[in-house]
Amino acid sequence: MYAINAPTVIAETLDGETIIINTANGQYFTATGHASTIWQAAAAGLPVADIAAAFAARGLFGSHERIVERFVALLIEHALLAPTPDAPAPSHSLHIDAALGDEIPTLTCNDDLQGLIQLDPIHEVSPSLGWPFNAPGQP
Amino acid sequence: MSLIEQVGEAYSIPEGVRELIESLTLGEPHASHSFRAWQASVDFDALDYSSFRLVPAVFRHRALTAADTPHYARMKGIYRYFLYSNSLLLEQGRRTVALLHAHGIPVTLFKGAALSLAYHRNNAVRPMSDVDVQVPSQHFERAAGLLREAGWHPRHESAALDPGRHSIDFVRDDRHGFDLHRRPLVECTDEALGERILARAQTLDWAGLPVRVMAPEDLLLTSLCNGLRDPRRMRFGWIADVHAILAGTPDFDWKLLWQEASRFGLQQRVFDALGVARRASKCTRMRDGLQQILDADPVFYRRLLETLFAEGRSNGLDTSRREDAARLLTEPGDDHEDAFERASRLPGHTRHIQIVTAPSGQIERIHLQRRHLARIPELFDVSSRWTLRRLLRRIDRGFEEVLEIPPGLLSLPADPALPRRAYRARISLDPQQLPTTSATPGTVQTLPLRIRNTSPLCWPIHPGSPARFGVSLHIHGDDGRLLTWDTRRQALMTPRPDHLGFIEPGDEVACTLRWFAPEQPGRYRLELDIVHEGVCWFSRRGVSFPGFGIEVVAPPSA
Numbered sequence: 064m065y066a067i068n069a070p071t072v073i074a075e076t077l078d079g080e081t082i083i084i085n086t087a088n089g090q091y092f093t094a095t096g097h098a099s100t101i102w103q104a105a106a107a108g109l110p111v112a113d114i115a116a117a118f119a120a121r122g123l124f125g126s127h128e129r130i131v132e133r134f135v136a137l138l139i140e141h142a143l144l145a146p147t148p149d150a151p152a153p154s155h156s157l158h159i160d161a162a163l164g165d166e167i168p169t170l171t172c173n174d175d176l177q178g179l180i181q182l183d184p185i186h187e188v189s190p191s192l193g194w195p196f197n198a199p200g201q202p
Numbered sequence: 203m204s205l206i207e208q209v210g211e212a213y214s215i216p217e218g219v220r221e222l223i224e225s226l227t228l229g230e231p232h233a234s235h236s237f238r239a240w241q242a243s244v245d246f247d248a249l250d251y252s253s254f255r256l257v258p259a260v261f262r263h264r265a266l267t268a269a270d271t272p273h274y275a276r277m278k279g280i281y282r283y284f285l286y287s288n289s290l291l292l293e294q295g296r297r298t299v300a301l302l303h304a305h306g307i308p309v310t311l312f313k314g315a316a317l318s319l320a321y322h323r324n325n326a327v328r329p330m331s332d333v334d335v336q337v338p339s340q341h342f343e344r345a346a347g348l349l350r351e352a353g354w355h356p357r358h359e360s361a362a363l364d365p366g367r368h369s370i371d372f373v374r375d376d377r378h379g380f381d382l383h384r385r386p387l388v389e390c391t392d393e394a395l396g397e398r399i400l401a402r403a404q405t406l407d408w409a410g411l412p413v414r415v416m417a418p419e420d421l422l423l424t425s426l427c428n429g430l431r432d433p434r435r436m437r438f439g440w441i442a443d444v445h446a447i448l449a450g451t452p453d454f455d456w457k458l459l460w461q462e463a464s465r466f467g468l469q470q471r472v473f474d475a476l477g478v479a480r481r482a483s484k485c486t487r488m489r490d491g492l493q494q495i496l497d498a499d500p501v502f503y504r505r506l507l508e509t510l511f512a513e514g515r516s517n518g519l520d521t522s523r524r525e526d527a528a529r530l531l532t533e534p535g536d537d538h539e540d541a542f543e544r545a546s547r548l549p550g551h552t553r554h555i556q557i558v559t560a561p562s563g564q565i566e567r568i569h570l571q572r573r574h575l576a577r578i579p580e581l582f583d584v585s586s587r588w589t590l591r592r593l594l595r596r597i598d599r600g601f602e603e604v605l606e607i608p609p610g611l612l613s614l615p616a617d618p619a620l621p622r623r624a625y626r627a628r629i630s631l632d633p634q635q636l637p638t639t640s641a642t643p644g645t646v647q648t649l650p651l652r653i654r655n656t657s658p659l660c661w662p663i664h665p666g667s668p669a670r671f672g673v674s675l676h677i678h679g680d681d682g683r684l685l686t687w688d689t690r691r692q693a694l695m696t697p698r699p700d701h702l703g704f705i706e707p708g709d710e711v712a713c714t715l716r717w718f719a720p721e722q723p724g725r726y727r728l729e730l731d732i733v734h735e736g737v738c739w740f741s742r743r744g745v746s747f748p749g750f751g752i753e754v755v756a757p758p759s760a
Contacts, residue, residue: 070296070409073289073325077278078267084286086293091286176290180377184283185249185276193279195286 065139066147067106074143076103083143089176091195092143097123098168100159101134105144107155111135114157121159134168141172205506205523206492208515209477212696213430218244219438220482222256226263227445227483237264246273252438255329258284259442262327285326292318292325293409294378295333300411301352307341310403312386312416312424317443319406320415321450328443332371332379336416338396342384346370354380363757364642386416386424390466398462418451419458426475427468433696444479448487456494469502504530511545514554515701517569517602546571550711552695555581555702557614557665565612568605575603581662581702582612614702618662618669618737625743626657629673629730630710637728637750641719642757649717653694653732654710661734662704663697669736671695671705675717680725689717691733723756 067074071087081099083092094102097118104114115124115131124130138144173179173195184194215223221243224236237260244253260266261281268274292315299309311319314330322328337345346362354372356362357379362370368390369383385395403414416424422444429440448454463472473495480488496503507527510516519527528538531545555574558567565582575594584590589611597603630652631637637649653673655661661671672691679685692715695703705711720726729749732740741747 070411071293073285073293075285075324075326077281082282082285084289086290089290180287182283184280185254186247188276188279191275193275193277194283195279 064108064110064147065105065144066108066149068142068145072143074106085142091173091179093171096163096166098134098170101131101168102138104155104157105135105138108147108149109155109157117157117159121161123165130167137170204520206489208518209492210474210481212698213433213436213478214699215438215482216250219252222253222260223441223482224484225260226442227485241272246276255439256442258329259327262324281326284329288325288330291330291333291378295380296408296411298352298380299335299413301348302345305348307337307345308400310336310399310414310416312336312421316415316421317446319408321446332381334381334383336383336386336396336399338400339384339393345382349380349382358644364645387427389468392465418447419455422447423459423462423472426472430471430475430478438482441479441482445483445485456491457498460495460499500530507531508545508548509551511542512548512551514571514574517556549709552703552705552711554698557700557702564609565607567607570603572600572603577660580660581704583615584612585610614664618667620659622743624657624659624661625738625740626745627732627740628654628656629747631748638752640753640755643719643721643723643754645719647717647719649715651715652710652712655705655707658707660704660706662702663695664702665697665700669734672733672735673713673715674731674733676729676731677720678727678729719754723754725751725753727751
């Protein structure tokens, strides 16, 4: 089982988008859709096997594909999750949005710390996406 | 307007900022109404700094969704931005606090980091650019040394070497700030305050690190004092801080707050700041706090009432406040009108006439003290002196008057320039606080002054007019050469909305001029001067004012 790699990792989910920040190196990650679902469950301590089984039960990501396992491994590789012996938070319920279909969970990483901090969150960003997405035509 | 409602009215709050604050502080449906009003009028591309820093709190508090928020994407982006930048800053701050703890230095967290930890429990809601900590005075130098060893360096090296400095702002190359305080406020010169703060602090868990956080009364004191420190450049995020502290502290100790404010002579600033916060947020707890302060401190209450009468702003007092004023201000043998009249003539105050305008913009009513009736022709443009004389002949005796003005009879002068004879003044220095003769480069100096209007005419400030009266300094080199004309100005009076303010002939007002010592070591001569903004300098009208010499000396290297 795993938990968020506190205290250096901060995460928050807003409107289906999970933002994960590694304060040790300034890396900024986003996970949406199934990726957000897997993150929330894994960070709450649900065993990876249970998460994978839940997806399989919904007809998504057959066990041979190991989609969930590979995504969690990616989170560990980036030091966003760390092993924990603690039992999972009983309040966390895993809700899988079947409307997303078999969209492969992805983790987007932005490691340009200077660029992120210097990007004007009002004038230099995409009006439809906001920071940290550049406005069209902005380098 | 009641007494409590008048508190802080001299400080105007931009409409958009007020709407954002209300969207955080009011109950429903009023909060939603304010938020919709803000959305409808905001020019997001021209978002002011205060509003920008309020966006994360509004975004989270109102649980905004894309469906009902026109600027949703950029508001969410601002939230993400502060989640990112604050998280990096706070983790850096946490590690630094851990370092100080490891060396036996007790640390108390305050300002943004404390608010995030104690009240918001969220990294994004309260934007910040540094982490503020206070350490007891005896540990300050060692803490500063540890910070340098850990890769922090003072933002202003010369200021950091000033042994009396209340804090040092440290930065790292990655722009994070860590402000080390020996005292939480520059005004709080009592070294024992640090021990009291430490004793009252609560211990919280900061991502596994136990850390002391200032008690809510100390947090509120610093928020209020810092919030109103520079009214000309006021930002308004502190009002949200004040609200968060009170909302998170059901048993807030107003007596303790006032006790500490009183120790350092900060009562008026704290009271005014609380009034400003109340006006912006409509928070009933702030109103109740103001009332509790008045109930607990009759000396301050009396002084407040005296000031209202001295400044000509007593006409809005309701019956019960007038009864309080009569009780507190009347001396044996007086009737209350005598007491009010005496208070109205107290020296050292700007006087006021309240102006009520019709929708057409014409003056339809003025409220003033009877003794100022004779000033009307001097302070206003009068279209018909005959009509004015007839109007004044009809009024009853009374300490205060409300004059209904026929349309077009009175208007504010379009040209703020006064007759030449109005530009006469005397500046006196406080003999107990003469200007320093030696200073460290770039350091802030304060100079208490008394300015007397020695002319036969009033010095007016009209509502909304930029033509204020202020005092400033000109800097000359040792050879007499002018180096800097006009440094940082200090206004002699604070304009109040809907009031014409004026300093009467013979009246004297006090102010404190803050200025920066030149950056280059050397000898300088500083000349005081008074400006009527947009009109003239008194020195250019032939008036001489005191000057003084100063030597700027670089501190010895560390």
